[in-house]
Amino acid sequence: MTLIGLEVHGYLDTKEKLFCNCSTWGEKPNTAICPICTAQPGSKPMLPNKEAIKKAVQIGLMLNTKINTDDKKTLIWQRKHYNWPDLPKGYQNTLSGTYAVPIGEKGKFLGIRIRELHLEEDPAAWNPETGEIDYNRSGLPLIEIVTEPDFTSSEQVAEWLKKLIITLSYIKAIKKLSGIKADVNVNIKGKSERAEIKNMHSISDIIKAIEYELKRHEKERPKLKETRRWDAEKNITESMRSKESQADYRFISDPDFPAIKISKKEVEKIKNNLPETPEEKLRKLVKKHKLDEKDAKILTKNLELVELVEELSKYIDVKKHISWITIELLRVLNYNKKTLDEIEIEAKHIGELIKEVASGGMTELKAKQIMNEFVPKSFSIKDKKDISKTPGNEIKNICIRVIKENPKAVQDYKNGEEKSLNFLIGKVMSLSNRRADYKATRKELLNLMK
Numbered sequence: 001m002t003l004i005g006l007e008v009h010g011y012l013d014t015k016e017k018l019f020c021n022c023s024t025w026g027e028k029p030n031t032a033i034c035p036i037c038t039a040q041p042g043s044k045p046m047l048p049n050k051e052a053i054k055k056a057v058q059i060g061l062m063l064n065t066k067i068n069t070d071d072k073k074t075l076i077w078q079r080k081h082y083n084w085p086d087l088p089k090g091y092q093n094t095l096s097g098t099y100a101v102p103i104g105e106k107g108k109f110l111g112i113r114i115r116e117l118h119l120e121e122d123p124a125a126w127n128p129e130t131g132e133i134d135y136n137r138s139g140l141p142l143i144e145i146v147t148e149p150d151f152t153s154s155e156q157v158a159e160w161l162k163k164l165i166i167t168l169s170y171i172k173a174i175k176k177l178s179g180i181k182a183d184v185n186v187n188i189k190g191k192s193e194r195a196e197i198k199n200m201h202s203i204s205d206i207i208k209a210i211e212y213e214l215k216r217h218e219k220e221r222p223k224l225k226e227t228r229r230w231d232a233e234k235n236i237t238e239s240m241r242s243k244e245s246q247a248d249y250r251f252i253s254d255p256d257f258p259a260i261k262i263s264k265k266e267v268e269k270i271k272n273n274l275p276e277t278p279e280e281k282l283r284k285l286v287k288k289h290k291l292d293e294k295d296a297k298i299l300t301k302n303l304e305l306v307e308l309v310e311e312l313s314k315y316i317d318v319k320k321h322i323s324w325i326t327i328e329l330l331r332v333l334n335y336n337k338k339t340l341d342e343i344e345i346e347a348k349h350i351g352e353l354i355k356e357v358a359s360g361g362m363t364e365l366k367a368k369q370i371m372n373e374f375v376p377k378s379f380s381i382k383d384k385k386d387i388s389k390t391p392g393n394e395i396k397n398i399c400i401r402v403i404k405e406n407p408k409a410v411q412d413y414k415n416g417e418e419k420s421l422n423f424l425i426g427k428v429m430s431l432s433n434r435r436a437d438y439k440a441t442r443k444e445l446l447n448l449m450k
Contacts, residue, residue, distance in 0.1 A: 037139035060104025094120035315351030
């Protein structure tokens with residue numbers, strides 16, 4: 001039986017590091033640093049970042065874990081010792097370890113049991129080829145989600161991770177641009193000992209590494225636990241070292257920190273302010289707004305998109321006009337390399353635009369052009385001039401002009417080249433600023449070229 005487990009790490013989206021006031025990211029190496037996060041002699045850490053603890057609780061609740069509140073347990077910071085160039089103190093501060101109490105435990109997310117989730121600081125970034133160390137990353141608040149070995153295939157892992165990332169985006173807990181990294185544990189029950197593949201940064205590499213390891217375990221049946229790394233160029237895993245036990249890290253409680261106490265009242269407050277999960281949103285979009293599941297799944301990949309559609313439903317029948325969102329709005333966002341939370345778009349402005357097209361007052365082409373202009377901020381079309389459909393007599397005059405100015409295309413069409421008609425229609429659309437109705441234009445051109 002295949003056993004696969006994950007340890008998923010993500011950077012919490014906070015303004016400051018975990019134990020100091022430094023920014024959580026510097027544009028240039030070693031610019032977001034201070035004596036605390038570089039472990040200068042005599043420096044002492046500040047109290048843990050309250051926002052990081054809150055976001056960790058949010059994640060724990062979204063993954064249905066039991067939050068360890070102060071009426072039952074207190075959370076003690078541990079020192080996890082190891083010697084590595086990226087760890088200036090010689091130890092990492094973490095809420096994991098032999099005697100540690102995690103923030104959340106015994107949860108379940110999409111059928112996979114969550115053993116625990118805990119908070120810790122990130123080490124610095126060390127380049128082993130140059131020996132350079134960038135301390136901007138040192139002290140960043142890092143969440144670690146540890147699953148039970150409930151996965152049985154690489155495909156299942158990939159699908160679960162995609163849904164996890166979407167779910168966490170709903171609470172804006174993880175830094176979007178930093179992504180996640182995962183350690184993957186693989187073994188075959190009764191046949192091989194566990195191997196841990198460290199620091200996997202992409203889902204495609206995770207799939208390849210799992211499949212490679214399963215074949216290796218089936219063939220070699222390793223008897224010792226070990227830590228391995230993934231070589232993306234060779235598409236193989238390579239041994240790094242034998243697997244450490246918790247005793248190797250010499251965990252001790254950190255005397256520089258007081259215990260963390262999370263009140264039940266605060267947990268309830270956080271819980272009551274959580275958004276609906278993507279699965280709950282999906283059911284609502286299908287049941288309440290009557291959307292096809294295919295369209296609903298596109299929307300639920302982005303909370304802002306779902307909320308826009310829910311607001312848009314006050315103005316139009318979203319089921320009838322959903323393509324304006326799932327196709328046209330996403331086209332505009334992709335072209336501008338923007339996400340919805342990076343621009344200002346009001347549902348009522350999109351509603352006005354769609355209504356105008358539906359009533360026959362504006363062409364689809366013109367509406368699409370206006371939607372292009374909704375970046376970075378939407379506007380009311382009531383303030384826009386020259387957007388209504390071109391009258392029939394004006395269409396005829398434009399068609400006459402286009403035919404006169406493009407005799408070769410006219411002759412090509414008469415010789416049987418259908419694409420020449422599309423060329424002529426395009427010319428009419430350009431001259432009318434996309435206000436000419438497509439069907440009326442086509443009909444008029446055909447009549448004039450008889």
